[in-house]
Amino acid sequence: MKLAYLLIILYALAFAAPFVNLYLRKYSGWILAALPILVFGYLLSQVPAVSAGTVYAEEYAWIPQLNVNLRFQLDGLSLLFAMLITGIGGLILIYAGYYMRSYEKTGRFFSYLIFFMASMLGLVLSTNLIGLFVFWELTSVSSFLLIGFKHEKPEARDAALQALLITGLGGLALLAGFVLMSIPYGTFELTVMIANPDLLTGHRLFIPALILILAGAFTKSAIFPFHFWLPGAMQAPSPVSAFLHSATMVKAGVFLLARLNPLMDGSEIWFYSLSVFGATTMFVGAWLSIAQTDIKKILAYTTVSAMGTLVLLIGTNTTYSMNAFLIFLLVHAFYKATLFMMAGNIEKKTGTREIEQLGNLRAYMPIATGIMLLALLSMSGLPPMLGFIGKELIYEAKVNAPGAAPFILAMGFLANTFMVFVSIRLALDIFWGKEVRFTQKPFEPDISLLTGPAILVLISLFLGLFPDIIEKSVVTSALRAISPDTEPVDLKIWHGFNLVLLLSAITILTGVMLYLYKTKTIAFARMVNLRYFRTRFSKRFFDFIGLFLHLTKKKTAFVQHGYHRFYLMTIFIATSVLVWYMIAKVPFTHIQLESLRTVPLFYIAVAALIIMSAIATLTAQSRLIAFISIGLVSFGISVIFITFSGVDLAITMIMVETLMVILGAMVVYHLPKYLNYSGKSSRVRDAMIALAFGSFMTVLVIKTGAAPPQDKVSDFFSLNSYPLAHGKNIVNVILVDFRALDTMGEITVLAIAAIGIYALLKVKLKPGE
Amino acid sequence: MLTLLAVIIGFLYASSIYMFLRRSIVKLVLGIVFLSHATNLLLFVTGGLRSGEPAFTAEDGTVDLAAVSDPLPQALILTAIVIGLGITAFSLVLVYRFHQETGTVDLDEMAEQDKP
Numbered sequence: 077m078k079l080a081y082l083l084i085i086l087y088a089l090a091f092a093a094p095f096v097n098l099y100l101r102k103y104s105g106w107i108l109a110a111l112p113i114l115v116f117g118y119l120l121s122q123v124p125a126v127s128a129g130t131v132y133a134e135e136y137a138w139i140p141q142l143n144v145n146l147r148f149q150l151d152g153l154s155l156l157f158a159m160l161i162t163g164i165g166g167l168i169l170i171y172a173g174y175y176m177r178s179y180e181k182t183g184r185f186f187s188y189l190i191f192f193m194a195s196m197l198g199l200v201l202s203t204n205l206i207g208l209f210v211f212w213e214l215t216s217v218s219s220f221l222l223i224g225f226k227h228e229k230p231e232a233r234d235a236a237l238q239a240l241l242i243t244g245l246g247g248l249a250l251l252a253g254f255v256l257m258s259i260p261y262g263t264f265e266l267t268v269m270i271a272n273p274d275l276l277t278g279h280r281l282f283i284p285a286l287i288l289i290l291a292g293a294f295t296k297s298a299i300f301p302f303h304f305w306l307p308g309a310m311q312a313p314s315p316v317s318a319f320l321h322s323a324t325m326v327k328a329g330v331f332l333l334a335r336l337n338p339l340m341d342g343s344e345i346w347f348y349s350l351s352v353f354g355a356t357t358m359f360v361g362a363w364l365s366i367a368q369t370d371i372k373k374i375l376a377y378t379t380v381s382a383m384g385t386l387v388l389l390i391g392t393n394t395t396y397s398m399n400a401f402l403i404f405l406l407v408h409a410f411y412k413a414t415l416f417m418m419a420g421n422i423e424k425k426t427g428t429r430e431i432e433q434l435g436n437l438r439a440y441m442p443i444a445t446g447i448m449l450l451a452l453l454s455m456s457g458l459p460p461m462l463g464f465i466g467k468e469l470i471y472e473a474k475v476n477a478p479g480a481a482p483f484i485l486a487m488g489f490l491a492n493t494f495m496v497f498v499s500i501r502l503a504l505d506i507f508w509g510k511e512v513r514f515t516q517k518p519f520e521p522d523i524s525l526l527t528g529p530a531i532l533v534l535i536s537l538f539l540g541l542f543p544d545i546i547e548k549s550v551v552t553s554a555l556r557a558i559s560p561d562t563e564p565v566d567l568k569i570w571h572g573f574n575l576v577l578l579l580s581a582i583t584i585l586t587g588v589m590l591y592l593y594k595t596k597t598i599a600f601a602r603m604v605n606l607r608y609f610r611t612r613f614s615k616r617f618f619d620f621i622g623l624f625l626h627l628t629k630k631k632t633a634f635v636q637h638g639y640h641r642f643y644l645m646t647i648f649i650a651t652s653v654l655v656w657y658m659i660a661k662v663p664f665t666h667i668q669l670e671s672l673r674t675v676p677l678f679y680i681a682v683a684a685l686i687i688m689s690a691i692a693t694l695t696a697q698s699r700l701i702a703f704i705s706i707g708l709v710s711f712g713i714s715v716i717f718i719t720f721s722g723v724d725l726a727i728t729m730i731m732v733e734t735l736m737v738i739l740g741a742m743v744v745y746h747l748p749k750y751l752n753y754s755g756k757s758s759r760v761r762d763a764m765i766a767l768a769f770g771s772f773m774t775v776l777v778i779k780t781g782a783a784p785p786q787d788k789v790s791d792f793f794s795l796n797s798y799p800l801a802h803g804k805n806i807v808n809v810i811l812v813d814f815r816a817l818d819t820m821g822e823i824t825v826l827a828i829a830a831i832g833i834y835a836l837l838k839v840k841l842k843p844g845e
Numbered sequence: 846m847l848t849l850l851a852v853i854i855g856f857l858y859a860s861s862i863y864m865f866l867r868r869s870i871v872k873l874v875l876g877i878v879f880l881s882h883a884t885n886l887l888l889f890v891t892g893g894l895r896s897g898e899p900a901f902t903a904e905d906g907t908v909d910l911a912a913v914s915d916p917l918p919q920a921l922i923l924t925a926i927v928i929g930l931g932i933t934a935f936s937l938v939l940v941y942r943f944h945q946e947t948g949t950v951d952l953d954e955m956a957e958q959d960k961p
Binding site for chain 1 (some may be wrong): 846847848849850851852853854855856857858859861862863864865867868869871875878879881882883884885886887889890891892894895896897898899900901902905906907908910914915916917918919920921922924926927928929930931932933934935937938939940941942944951952953955956
């Protein structure tokens with residue numbers, strides 16, 4: 077089966093979803109989940125072949141002239157991600173089918189969600205950077221629609237806009253980075269680049285490209301300092317949060333970094349920037365989760381922390397870190413999807429997500445309690461869950477990290493401690509603790525709401541007990557794709573007593589200690605946040621957007637002022653400057669200005685007549701004088717025409733101008749009074765602009781006169797005037813014979829003007845119109 | 846002679862631009878007249894300046910290319926003169942009607958009325 081078909085199927089499903097939902101409302105979640113799960117099954121069946129080393133690839137020409145093609149590739153890495161996307165996506169659809177019942181427009185919701193899933197799948201399968209970018213942007217757009225789904229709430233709109241702008245700006249940076257990357261290779265094909273990484277890392281465009289790509293990946297994966305959009309995105313309904321945080325969206329950035337790792341891992345900057353940003357985000361996310369009280373917000377900050385961990389692991393680039401990256405990716409996807417779905421369940425059944433308003437839920441929903449506890453065990457890295465193996469590997473990787481090991485280890489230890497604390501808090505404060513007064517009596521969530529979470533925790537538990545299954549099936553082949561030299565490590569749940577186990581034990585003990593003094597811990601965290609983390613990134617962001625809009629309005633008011641003459645002035649000044657610049661650049665050669673003395677006095681008199689009449693027009697204080705003096709200009713021009721053989725021109729001009737003067741004299745007293753609106757200074761300014769423009773026209777005329785045209789089309793008209801058209805006046809022959817259609821057009825223009833004038837004079841508007 | 850004509854053309858363009866930059870809409874119309882005059886002369890000059898050699902054939906219909914002026918720019922100008930008449934007449938009437946309806950000829954006032 078072609079990979080493109082998988083995408084087409086899912087996109088088609090996205091468009092069919094509203095209809096399915098319309099007719100089979102009750103079961104729509106289960107029905108819509110069928111296709112993604114079938115796709116997942118197909119992908120699962122490819123695991124043996126891919127882990128044996130097969131790479132499926134197919135290419136479709138898109139814009140071959142620009143080396144832009146759609147190329148899809150199924151290797152270890154894309155298979156792993158594709159299975160997460162379709163598998164978790166399918167389970168979330170089942171969950172959403174029930175969860176979204178109380179909402180309106182659920183058909184649209186399913187459509188967005190499946191569209192999002194398909195785009196994410198396209199992203200992980202693409203190896204042509206342009207194709208990858210297009211899917212990348214599609215995920216941004218569809219996540220915008222999903223986060224803002226409850227668009228009647230202003231917070232949801234703001235959160236959606238924030239996510240769109242941040243990931244959108246990152247996307248633009250990414251595109252620029254991709255273009256820079258393609259320059260050394262002349263292609264956008266990633267596999268070609270990976271075959272020869274030195275060409276890029278040695279190129280002078282490498283650093284700019286790297287910065288732009290990191291900007292794209294970091295914004296998408298909510299890496300500090302772009303982490304703030306992710307907690308905002310919890311405005312989305314819970315199924316969206318579960319999907320966004322576990323298998324899609326934030327994982328896109330991490331995926332890209334993993335994909336590019338074989339291309340970049342020779343570079344020191346890659347190593348340092350990923351390590352520093354990753355470690356910082358890991359710590360900041362975990363720290364900020366302590367003081368939160370909203371379950372979804374707590375979970376959102378732990379996602380930020382997890383993303384930081386993943387980025388850090390790619391950057392560390394050792395055998396352990398690469399293995400840990402893949403395992404933790406799975407661990408996190410499993411427990412985070414579960415926890416978000418459960419958070420949705422709790423909200424649905426109790427009407428609140430505030431930890432302080434919850435307690436003793438174990439009595440009402442025992443199954444849900446069990447599922448949630450297993451997921452929290454995985455999050456805090458306790459056996460027998462897969463999370464334990466993941467955390468052990470991460471510690472192993474950090475202990476063995478080259479360079480900054482102590483710093484990274486300290487950050488990691490703190491982050492993990494906070495994670496343990498948060499996990500205990502989520503477990504004990506919600507499911508145990510004292511009974512609270514619920515606004516509605518909670519009960520066990522329905523089967524559709526529990527299926528997805530249950531399957532995911534059971535997988536996590538199963539894989540934790542038999543970890544070598546993952547190693548054989550996906551880790552080995554994924555490692556080939558992201559770091560070909562790295563060997564898979566043996567995954568075991570029991571490593572014996574060693575430094576890492578000791579670290580784990582201390583982490584858990586410290587976490588428990590923090591919980592025992594939880595009021596103090598939380599108070600301390602709030603105090604520190606108040607004092608040192610006052611900067612509300614999200615608010616700053618909106619302030620910036622507001623400032624930008626304000627400046628844009630000002631700029632528009634400045635440029636689009638609505639004053640006719642200033643628009644013209646801008647054009648004239650710009651033209652004058654540009655033309656004068658060109659004139660100054662091209663040297664004046666072989667042009668000799670004639671002396672005025674060689675010109676007969678008669679011509680000088682005509683020139684003086686024209687110029688003085690023009691001046692009279694410009695300075696006239698009455699309409700009549702203005703019309704008469706501009707008529708004089710015309711007659712002066714007619715004299716020039718007739719002296720230089722323009723016989724017909726002179727005749728026409730005299731006739732037309734006579735008409736003009738008569739017309740002018742007739743309407744002149746119906747015209748408004750001739751007023752001077754502008755002051756002296758603006759007249760001087762306008763005169764300067766006008767002279768700058770007129771003078772370059774003079775120079776251009778002199779330059780043109782110095783180089784008469786060579787092949788003149790007029791010769792054809794002259795020679796054929798009599799033989800072809802039997803006319804002796806060549807100008808007339810051109811007008812009525814050779815270019816008769818032009819003349820026809822001219823007559824039409826006159827006719828239209830005449831009709832227009834008639835209409836203007838005759839049609840009177842009714843008052844008030 | 847070309848230099849003298851070039852100065853005239855330049856001055857006519859300058860007059861046209863100056864009139865375009867006035868606030869009175871009547872002056873704007875005069876600017877259009879100046880612009881068409883200047884452009885007509887510009888076209889005329891590009892055909893080359895010849896005295897006493899109008900673009901006529903000899904009696905038998907033959908043409909001595911060296912002895913006739915360029916007919917094409919003249920044909921173009923002829924068209925332009927007539928069209929210029931149409932434009933000027935139309936804009937004059939437009940200004941007249943505009944004044945009748947709005948009671949102003951100040952372009953700045955138009956801009957202010959246009960603002961929300």
